Amino acid sequence: MRRSLSERYEEAMKQMETFLGMLIPFLGTTLGAACVFFMKKSLGDLVQRALAGFAAGVMVAASIWSLLLPAIEQSEGMGKLSFLPAFIGFWVGVLFLLLLDHLIPHLHVGSNQAEGPKSRLGRTTMMVLAVTLHNIPEGMAVGVMYAGFLAGNAQITAASALVLSLGIAIQNFPEGAIISMPLRAEGESKGKAFFGGVLSGVVEPIGAVLTLLAAQLVIPALPYLLSFAAGAMLYVVVEELIPEMSQGKHSNLGTVFFAVGFSVMMTLDVALG
Numbered sequence: 001m002r003r004s005l006s007e008r009y010e011e012a013m014k015q016m017e018t019f020l021g022m023l024i025p026f027l028g029t030t031l032g033a034a035c036v037f038f039m040k041k042s043l044g045d046l047v048q049r050a051l052a053g054f055a056a057g058v059m060v061a062a063s064i065w066s067l068l069l070p071a072i073e074q075s076e077g078m079g080k081l082s083f084l085p086a087f088i089g090f091w092v093g094v095l096f097l098l099l100l101d102h103l104i105p106h107l108h109v110g111s112n113q114a115e116g117p118k119s120r121l122g123r124t125t126m127m128v129l130a131v132t133l134h135n136i137p138e139g140m141a142v143g144v145m146y147a148g149f150l151a152g153n154a155q156i157t158a159a160s161a162l163v164l165s166l167g168i169a170i171q172n173f174p175e176g177a178i179i180s181m182p183l184r185a186e187g188e189s190k191g192k193a194f195f196g197g198v199l200s201g202v203v204e205p206i207g208a209v210l211t212l213l214a215a216q217l218v219i220p221a222l223p224y225l226l227s228f229a230a231g232a233m234l235y236v237v238v239e240e241l242i243p244e245m246s247q248g249k250h251s252n253l254g255t256v257f258f259a260v261g262f263s264v265m266m267t268l269d270v271a272l273g
Contacts, residue, residue, distance in 0.1 A: 028169030071227040104133060140228070
């Protein structure tokens with residue numbers, strides 16, 4: 001049966017919304033990385049802590065309201081076992097990031113000791129890889145949300161998918177600065193430092209597209225994929241961002257900005273999603 005013109009227009013608009021929505025987080029990273037052109041000095045320790053805390057707060061709130069709760073709601077038909085898909089997907093996501101953490105050599109900002117297998121890669125390359133690892137679950141989260149939107153899932157609307165995308169873009173802005181500014185401080189030119197920041201974010205739209213394609217093939221597995229992305233994101237928060245916001249002399253700044261990021265994302269999700 002041939003679809004009407006209005007149906008084809010509606011489908012085209014949904015696809016356009018999806019395409020633009022998946023690019024928004026990458027735009028946030030790019031704008032953040034561009035700070036290297038306007039800021040003369042490297043980021044201070046307190047600023048880095050505040051930015052890491054803010055990013056952590058956004059990711060925790062997004063994992064709960066945008067990913068885990070919808071995963072549980074979509075499994076309500078399982079009765080008392082409705083938590084099971086979220087539980088399984090969450091743990092698979094955590095273990096997946098743990099595996100990548102051990103397989104890919106990387107160096108966290110502010111650290112002098114590389115993680116993962118021994119490698120001859122330079123410090124700057126491993127710093128970019130560390131942020132790239134961080135961005136993989138964020139891209140997956142956006143991809144699986146838009147997969148649910150395209151599939152007509154009742155719990156996932158265009159607004160809720162866009163809110164998650166905007167929330168990740170907001171916390172990607174400081175992340176872009178967190179990687180480009182230290183690269184500049186390591187001796188890279190402003191252009192190379194900017195490129196390094198942008199490169200670390202390229203994995204997000206790629207991960208979003210791959211997850212979108214995979215999710216459309218296995219729509220019944222959507223609750224598992226939503227919670228998978230949540231588990232991967234929370235792994236990044238605990239393994240990378242919380243240590244970053246707690247480095248050096250004791251300060252409550254990271255904790256305060258964690259609360260700010262959490263409340264911003266929670267408000268966006270509940271009010272607009």
